[in-house]
Amino acid sequence: MAEKYIDYETDILIIGAGGAGLRAAIAGFDSGVRVTVVTKSLLGKAHTVMAEGGIAASLGNLDSKDNWEVHFNDTFVEGVYISNWRMAELLAREAPDRVYELEQYGALFDRTPEGKISQRAFGAHTYRRLCHVGDRTGLELIKTLEDQVLHRDIKFFDEMYITKLLKKGDRVIGAVGIKLNSGEFYAFRAKAVIVATGGCGKIYKVTSNSWESTGDGLGLAFNAGAELMDMEMIQFHPTGMVYPPGVRGLLVTEGVRGDGGILLNSEGERFMLRYSPKKKELDARDIVARANYAEIMAGRGTPHGGVYLDISHKGADYIKTKLPSMYAQFKDFAGVDITKEKMEVAPTVHYQMGGIKVDPDTTRTNVEGLFAAGEVASGLHGGNRLGGNSLADILVFGRRSGLGAAEYTKKATLEDPSKSDIEGEIARVKSYLRDDGRNPYEVIEELSSNMSENVGIIRTETNLQKALIKILELKSAAPKVGVRGDLKYNKGLLACLEIPNMLTAAEAIVRGAITRKESRGAHARSDYPKKDPNFKKNIIYKKSGDEMKLELRPVPEMPENLKKLVDPEEY
Amino acid sequence: MGKITLSIYRRDPAVEAEGKFVDYEVPTEDGMVVLDAVKYVETNIDPTLSLRWNCKAGKCGSCSAEINYKPSLMCKTRIDTLGDHIKVAPMGAFPLIKDLVTDVSANWEMLKKIPVFTPRQDAPKPWIIAQIDIERSKEFKKCIECFLCQDVCHVVREHSGTGYFGPRHIVKAASADMHPMDALDRSEFLDANAGLGFCNITKCCTEVCPEDIHITDNAIIPEKERAVNAFYDPIAMIARSRRRKKEAKNNGKQ
Numbered sequence: 001m002a003e004k005y006i007d008y009e010t011d012i013l014i015i016g017a018g019g020a021g022l023r024a025a026i027a028g029f030d031s032g033v034r035v036t037v038v039t040k041s042l043l044g045k046a047h048t049v050m051a052e053g054g055i056a057a058s059l060g061n062l063d064s065k066d067n068w069e070v071h072f073n074d075t076f077v078e079g080v081y082i083s084n085w086r087m088a089e090l091l092a093r094e095a096p097d098r099v100y101e102l103e104q105y106g107a108l109f110d111r112t113p114e115g116k117i118s119q120r121a122f123g124a125h126t127y128r129r130l131c132h133v134g135d136r137t138g139l140e141l142i143k144t145l146e147d148q149v150l151h152r153d154i155k156f157f158d159e160m161y162i163t164k165l166l167k168k169g170d171r172v173i174g175a176v177g178i179k180l181n182s183g184e185f186y187a188f189r190a191k192a193v194i195v196a197t198g199g200c201g202k203i204y205k206v207t208s209n210s211w212e213s214t215g216d217g218l219g220l221a222f223n224a225g226a227e228l229m230d231m232e233m234i235q236f237h238p239t240g241m242v243y244p245p246g247v248r249g250l251l252v253t254e255g256v257r258g259d260g261g262i263l264l265n266s267e268g269e270r271f272m273l274r275y276s277p278k279k280k281e282l283d284a285r286d287i288v289a290r291a292n293y294a295e296i297m298a299g300r301g302t303p304h305g306g307v308y309l310d311i312s313h314k315g316a317d318y319i320k321t322k323l324p325s326m327y328a329q330f331k332d333f334a335g336v337d338i339t340k341e342k343m344e345v346a347p348t349v350h351y352q353m354g355g356i357k358v359d360p361d362t363t364r365t366n367v368e369g370l371f372a373a374g375e376v377a378s379g380l381h382g383g384n385r386l387g388g389n390s391l392a393d394i395l396v397f398g399r400r401s402g403l404g405a406a407e408y409t410k411k412a413t414l415e416d417p418s419k420s421d422i423e424g425e426i427a428r429v430k431s432y433l434r435d436d437g438r439n440p441y442e443v444i445e446e447l448s449s450n451m452s453e454n455v456g457i458i459r460t461e462t463n464l465q466k467a468l469i470k471i472l473e474l475k476s477a478a479p480k481v482g483v484r485g486d487l488k489y490n491k492g493l494l495a496c497l498e499i500p501n502m503l504t505a506a507e508a509i510v511r512g513a514i515t516r517k518e519s520r521g522a523h524a525r526s527d528y529p530k531k532d533p534n535f536k537k538n539i540i541y542k543k544s545g546d547e548m549k550l551e552l553r554p555v556p557e558m559p560e561n562l563k564k565l566v567d568p569e570e571y
Numbered sequence: 572m573g574k575i576t577l578s579i580y581r582r583d584p585a586v587e588a589e590g591k592f593v594d595y596e597v598p599t600e601d602g603m604v605v606l607d608a609v610k611y612v613e614t615n616i617d618p619t620l621s622l623r624w625n626c627k628a629g630k631c632g633s634c635s636a637e638i639n640y641k642p643s644l645m646c647k648t649r650i651d652t653l654g655d656h657i658k659v660a661p662m663g664a665f666p667l668i669k670d671l672v673t674d675v676s677a678n679w680e681m682l683k684k685i686p687v688f689t690p691r692q693d694a695p696k697p698w699i700i701a702q703i704d705i706e707r708s709k710e711f712k713k714c715i716e717c718f719l720c721q722d723v724c725h726v727v728r729e730h731s732g733t734g735y736f737g738p739r740h741i742v743k744a745a746s747a748d749m750h751p752m753d754a755l756d757r758s759e760f761l762d763a764n765a766g767l768g769f770c771n772i773t774k775c776c777t778e779v780c781p782e783d784i785h786i787t788d789n790a791i792i793p794e795k796e797r798a799v800n801a802f803y804d805p806i807a808m809i810a811r812s813r814r815r816k817k818e819a820k821n822n823g824k825q
Contacts, residue, residue, distance in 0.1 A: 044631075045632070047625075080797070106690075106753075108700075111702040134709075136712075143712065151683065181674070251628075325630070330627075333602065333604075440618070441615075488585070489670075490671050491621065492619060507696060
């Protein structure tokens with residue numbers, strides 16, 4: 001059957017309008033090529049908006065000893081030695097320039113008494129390093145980039161969901177999408193495609209992520225032949241809200257601890273003194289999250305199943321200035337006044353360290369014409385991400401990906417996708433509109449409960465195998481989901497389309513977690529509690545037919561000049 | 572656990588000339604917000620219900636609606652403040668897409684027209700700025716673009732012929748104008764091209780702002796004053812006309 005769709009042509013197609021996508025768009029446009037950005041939500045609403053604490057960059061405004069070398073070491077060591085050294089180097093070297101550039105674009109950071117950009121302390125950063133705008137840094141970042149994008153001739157499609165990447169031979173040459181707010185289909189032809197779709201936190205029940213984080217880019221790229229890496233590394237943020245139920249998982253910024261907040265159990269003990277006497281509440285996220293979890297499991301939790309986080313000793317003025325949105329969040333949602341009362345918090349799924357494997361300098365993937373940046377890409381954070389490194393990541397590698405793709409388009413040609421590929425994809429999307437389909441939200445509910453129960457903060461072989469069986473079962477049930485209604489603004493249809501991507505992400509996480517028989521960074525197994533030098537490797541995931549194949553690959557060897565900067569690994 | 576009756580406005584303008592409120596019974600739990608209740612309907616009763624939301628944390632400004640006739644964010648409005656019968660309708664100031672979802676894209680077109688932040692070229696880099704100097708602009712930068720202020724504004728709603736951009740856009744211009752390193756003055760643009768004069772400072776926008784931005788007092792009135800000082804002050808008008816005459820004379824000599 002001939003399907004109706006709109007043809008659209010561009011040089012670079014960017015999927016995703018969070019910080020990475022928007023920064024890539026600016027870089028691509030400023031390189032003189034045509035840029036089109038698509039997003040499944042509205043401009044300026046991406047998950048970046050929820051970032052709170054700040055951007056890590058070694059400006060050294062408060063601690064003059066800070067420099068890129070220390071930031072590099074912090075990033076690599078806390079990534080537990082499986083990060084890509086080149087990505088860590090680029091991040092540490094370029095983050096300061098990206099922060100000053102953002103300031104030139106109009107972002108207004110909080111200041112030191114001398115009028116420089118102020119920097120706050122954050123977990124496992126040696127020095128005070130996070131450039132911030134109160135606890136609304138992500139909002140300032142995305143609105144600033146939004147303003148820059150709107151004042152350039154960058155084409156923009158909001159509420160456009162990409163369902164498939166189009167290929168010719170081994171090269172990605174475009175994509176098929178459905179414009180959710182009109183129900184129209186689009187066939188994009190592009191010389192290069194950048195995937196900047198963010199993470200997959202929504203495959204868990206308790207998460208700080210917004211509804212968008214369904215791993216769309218992982219599914220799109222994986223199905224187009226791109227390699228994924230380190231997917232088993234899922235970061236639990238130590239402090240998410242626990243009560244009321246409607247906001248369970250909602251982020252409580254690390255800035256609370258950075259600005260002096262302490263963690264207490266139900267007995268009033270400041271337990272981090274026991275788990276990490278030196279760094280205390282400001283140790284890396286994996287360590288603090290496991291400590292919170294252990295206290296709750298040991299029966300020293302709060303009435304709603306969390307631990308206490310207390311900053312009330314800092315006084316109302318300080319809290320309202322430094323943490324205004326935390327103050328409002330607890331007042332509005334929980335009826336708790338954090339200037340007087342303790343907060344109840346527990347670990348919440350926050351970030352995917354793994355993702356699409358990319359070349360550090362250009363962010364190109366192993367598939368020609370395909371690039372990736374931001375949370376959906378992997379390599380930088382290794383086994384654990386430091387707070388503030390993700391906002392630095394999206395600026396540094398968002399820009400690099402725009403430049404890399406622009407460079408590529410100068411030599412690449414536009415290709416015509418096959419009509420049958422496009423029409424086949426449209427027919428697949430439409431096939432979910434039916435009266436007898438299974439409710440997609442039921443499948444998502446089963447998947448997310450499964451992930452939270454079996455692939456949590458501490459993992460075991462038994463639970464992981466149980467999780468895998470469930471995922472494979474849901475995979476075969478996925479084609480049977482469906483919704484009534486039509487193509488226009490049908491969120492149920494969107495859920496049907498997201499499910500395969502969520503399942504790809506979940507399967508990779510579980511298969512990787514089974515393969516990595518050790519505990520490293522965010523990946524902790526009670527049956528293999530120690531770190532193992534044989535696993536100082538990256539796990540690579542490849543599509544082979546309908547199967548997902550895993551392979552252990554050595555971590556790229558660091559050059560001698562950088563080795564000198566890094567504390568040796570201990571076992 | 573209690574329950575409430577949720578009346579949700581349903582309409583697909585492509586096929587229905589009129590909309591209607593449909594009642595749904597929704598079980599409640601502690602701390603529940605209106606968005607939880609609407610999502611309950613979407614997930615458990617009718618997946619074809621169209622609604623827009625993202626962060627469910629009051630940070631992104633996607634889930635704007637009129638709750639019991641008041642423009643509000645669904646994610647920040649607690650059920651227990653409203654009683655057991657709650658009406659939810661889409662924002663009335665924007666074209667309807669379907670059910671609770673409206674087309675807010677006209678806002679991006681207006682934002683494109685407001686002159687972008689333009690840094691002063693004379694200041695050495697990196698910039699030295701006192702904290703006190705960022706506070707005014709910072710208030711406006713809290714805006715999450717929920718467009719509730721646009722929705723409640725009677726000039727935007729009932730007098731679209733005026734060309735008034737609306738409160739959100741005055742706040743945007745003010746955030747750049749009051750940025751300590753900005754080189755422009757946007758008040759002329761606002762007066763001549765964005766209908767600033769049509770705002771008659773009823774302050775409804777300030778009342779509905781979920782970020783508590785003092786839109787009228789701190790953004791709109793100062794921009795109006797700037798425009799007045801620059802373009803309608805009689806002494807300035809005389810000075811300007813003299814300057815123009817002098818310039819014309821000089822040009823004539825060349």
